Amino acid sequence: EPEVTQTPSHQVTQMGQEVILRCVPISNHLYFYWYRQILGQKVEFLVSFYNNEISEKSEIFDDQFSVERPDGSNFTLKIRSTKLEDSAMYFCASSEASGGATQYFGPGTRLLVL
């Protein structure tokens, strides 16, 4: 069964460093998403991406964040200058369509900023 994969599973970085989180969505899906979950808190939407453009973003997704689909399979989230409060689990998801289509999630990347 097709699934969303994410790498790395864990990442530790120093405050101020750049990190890139990688995702391989399900191959025939067209819509891609990033969510994050700070320890003990709710899963929060960050951004959605379609046709090589951001289609929706939350207020969390500020100028420090960017997303890219560098090739036909990968979808990345870059945090330019990490802060302590960026420590969280980051989930990638993909769906065939928008407007209520089921989003399938990857296993997540746990990011720890020291």
Next chain:
Amino acid sequence: SQELEQSPQSLIVQEGKNLTINCTSSKTLYGLYWYKQKYGEGLIFLMMLQKGGEEKSHEKITAKLDEKKQQSSLHITASQPSHAGIYLCGLSGGYQKVTFGTGTKLQVIP
């Protein structure tokens, strides 16, 4: 303000017992997802409900949507240790993002 509230926050049940988790929305429900979260596995899609009165089942898990009450319930029959995890309801934003509830942590004691 909270858009989706889940109750209870946590639940410990004996294996074989039935249980119900509730999800109440402060907004009109156009579509509601149920996911299960297990460490290292991300969010596992269980089912989506789109119409008032809709009821869906998957194995021993049944979910219902009460549009008038702006509420959904998830019922597990004859719980097993494999049902343990965190159950999340999610509100379809009508376009793309999913807004998740506070989560219900379920433990099943053998």
